Amino acid sequence: MPTERTSSGDPAHTLQLLWRGSSPDRRRGPRRGLSIDAVVEAANAIADAEGLDAVTMRRVAKELGVVPMTLYTYVPGKAELLDLMLDTAYARMPRTDTTGQPWRQRVTAVAEENKALFERHPWAAAVSTVRPPLGPGQMSKYEHELSALDGLGLSDVEMDDCLTHLLTFVQACARAVADARAAQHDSALNDQQWWELNAPLLARVLDENAYPTAVRVGAAAGAAHNSAYDPAHAYSFGLQRVLDAFAALIDRSRDAKTSTSQHRHDDIAP
Amino acid sequence: MPTERTSSGDPAHTLQLLWRGSSPDRRRGPRRGLSIDAVVEAANAIADAEGLDAVTMRRVAKELGVVPMTLYTYVPGKAELLDLMLDTAYARMPRTDTTGQPWRQRVTAVAEENKALFERHPWAAAVSTVRPPLGPGQMSKYEHELSALDGLGLSDVEMDDCLTHLLTFVQACARAVADARAAQHDSALNDQQWWELNAPLLARVLDENAYPTAVRVGAAAGAAHNSAYDPAHAYSFGLQRVLDAFAALIDRSRDAKTSTSQHRHDDIAP
DNA sequence: TCTGTACGCTGTACATTGTACGGCGTACAG
DNA sequence: CTGTACGCCGTACAATGTACAGCGTACAGA
Known part of the structure; x- marks a missing residue:
């Protein structure tokens, strides 16, 4: 795809x-x-x-x-x-009204709305948005989603950065889901079957001493998800990470505002 | 693409x-x-x-x-x-040895290595890895990258989760770069030119009262990046967020180990 | 009312893709 | 020496986006 x-x-x-x-030209010819x-x-x-x-x-x-x-x-x-x-x-995405709720719930709602978009319209995940459609749907979506990040002490640019980060993450998950579905469609195997077929074959060719950590962790992860990659888990795990990251950024913005030091923390490793 | x-x-x-x-069959016919x-x-x-x-x-x-x-x-x-x-x-990715360095540098190195992969081989970003190639290159890459997350108190499954989250992020950025390059190639406009052409046209059709936050934030972000989307900035901003998120998870794992309460924090909003 | 023309619609055509199928000739097994 | 397995090749097909030219319609101006 x-x-x-x-x-x-x-x-x-x-x-x-x-x-x-509307094109204001006079109409000629057939309707x-x-x-x-x-x-x-x-x-x-x-x-x-x-x-x-x-x-x-x-x-x-x-x-x-x-x-x-x-x-x-x-x-x-x-x-x-x-x-x-x-x-x-x-334009047709339902937009949950989350005014008054804590920011984590508001941001989670934005993520869920986009996840729902990609579930209802899986094809949308495959479309690149580096040059988004500058239409009314995109605008009202953007307006709505920014409101979830408003009033947290973030700068305008940071609000945009955070939204981009969140949406990139959700879209990446949706693409993985779509890819998995496509792979299933033309291999006639779902991810679990594919993994069950490959895991033993791989084990036979794999030198356990050469890749000790990979074998151990891969086995644990494979057992946990019944597959090499579990999109649903990747989403729920990743969303919590994104929320944690936003929390850290928000805390830092608050600190920067209340303290006298105004330096940015982003570009230095603590 | x-x-x-x-x-x-x-x-x-x-x-x-x-x-x-090697196929052990006897060879017949032409070499x-x-x-x-x-x-x-x-x-x-x-x-x-x-x-x-x-x-x-x-x-x-x-x-x-x-x-x-x-x-x-x-x-x-x-x-x-x-x-x-x-x-x-x-298989050919250079693998930086970061043993002994603090985990943020180790994880950053993994991200940079993957970013470099996608810079050297932009096509790799377009390939789905929900069913990764189970070859020696993938295995040694996996082994190497896991080592950056080893010894931090994370469970095996969490190590895999974190690595997946990080790699998903880097690949999403690389796809954006590739998409931008492709868009530039067949529109004969780079992102900046495209934005400079569209921004005034959009402003004329856009009702500023209908989308107050979008107009304000969009203008700020557009001015900061000279475009609707800046892949390089999205990467550096996002990487810091991923690192912050890992820090929070690691701290929590440490807390869980040293305290008597063993409940997981992931699924509840603080 | 008549006519010229702008415009909606259509049929044909082309280059490009992955790969199925069958034929040809080679070089080794016996 | 001969049969056969196998490497290599030429042709063919269905599907894609869309350029181009032709056909007929219905309105503007007379």
């Missing part, structure tokens, strides 16, 4: 599509048979049901009872369609 | 290839003109120079002066070739 990228075309046009700007929303809707439905690989221009067109090339009168290309799909998914 | 997956074929055969097991090592070497060279997309069976074959189908007498398929490529890259 590809790490899909988004719009490489004209930014102004892409933004106009994302914000559903449009479809709408951008219908195209995005169809693409999202296919992606949800069968994954991003199934979203081909041909397939989306077929779903809409139209020939592939017709889509190009609604969308400049597949990259822009991906932008629109992702922003739509962002 | 695809999130490539690895071997879906016969595990025993794959392991035999990874550990360079082999190539070797597995040569094939993997050629594939790695192409991937290093031009990215994983350039690694096609046709291209590897051409590099070896051979017709594409010939490769299939050395390797069952492309997935297995990827396994071999990755394990080879793992």
Whole structure:
């Protein structure tokens, strides 16, 4: 499954599509048979049901009872369609109201919301967001998620840094889940079966004296998770680590504000 | 660029290839003109120079002066070739000896080694490792990296959890770098140019009252990084967070050992 | 009402991918 | 010396995004 990228075309046009700007040109010729929303809707439905690989221009067109090339009168290309799909998914995320709750619960809620996004739309995990879709969905998501980190004594840049760190983590977990599902799909083995098949074969070829720690720890971890990698555990373990890290940063920000020393602690090893 | 997956074929055969097991069968017919090592070497060279997309069976074959189908007498398929490529890259990673140094430096060294791996072989970031290549390279890498987390009072499972958390983080950063490079390549704009082009257009369509925090924080972060996302900063910031998190976990493990209360702290919010 | 034209829609076409299949010739086992 | 296992190769197929050119429609201006 590809790490899909988004719009490489004209930014102004892409933004106009994302914000559903109307082209003020006089309309000539036949009335449009479809709408951008219908195209995005169809693409999202296919992606949800069968994954991003199934979203081909041909397939989306077929779903809409139209020939592939017709889509190009609604969308400049597949990259822009991906932008629109992702922003739509962002727009529809339920946003829990956690005002008044302690920050750990608020941040946990943000993580859970994103985890839920990737469970409902596994394809979204595969899309790179180094150049996020600058649409209303992304904006309202960003606004909502920042509010969980507001009022903790962090600077604006630190708030963004922390959110990025958290979201990167959740997305990485989601990608692992998606990869595991894909691997299962085309090897006809789930992770546990794959591990049960490989572990004894590996043991036979492995020199236990050459890798003592690896053998011991690998066996313990394999036994704990019934596999080489357990995405669900990685998520719950990792989320606690991220929360611990934020706690340390927040404490440090508070200290820096109440004390006279204003130096940053980030770049020095204590 | 695809999130490539690895071997879906016969595990025993794959392991035999990874550990360079010799097939004891009597040799009949013409002598082999190539070797597995040569094939993997050629594939790695192409991937290093031009990215994983350039690694096609046709291209590897051409590099070896051979017709594409010939490769299939050395390797069952492309997935297995990827396994071999990755394990080879793992095997060649320089492993810094940090015995005796404080754990933060040891863990930082592990992170840096992996960061260096992904800088030297950017394609490696795109390969999923939920089913890692169970070869000598992976094993010796695992052994080496675990040693940085040994003797800190963590359980075997926690050591594996922490290492997974760290490596997931570094790989996520590397994927972001790779995605940024790919986006730059086929949009002819680097991240800064893309941001400078989009920011004013976005400002025109954006209602500042609807997204007050997003606009403020986004502007601060954008100004700090000259872009929507700065991979280098995300790495250095995130690594400090991961170290802080490990510190908290280690402290807690020490406390749990010295106190009589043996309950786990992980699953409860303090 | 008539006509020119902008525009929605479509059919064909191309280069590229991994790899299944069958044929050809070689070099060793007996 | 001969049969056969095996290395190597040429062709073929289905699937992808999308460029290009043609066709017909419905509105603007007369």
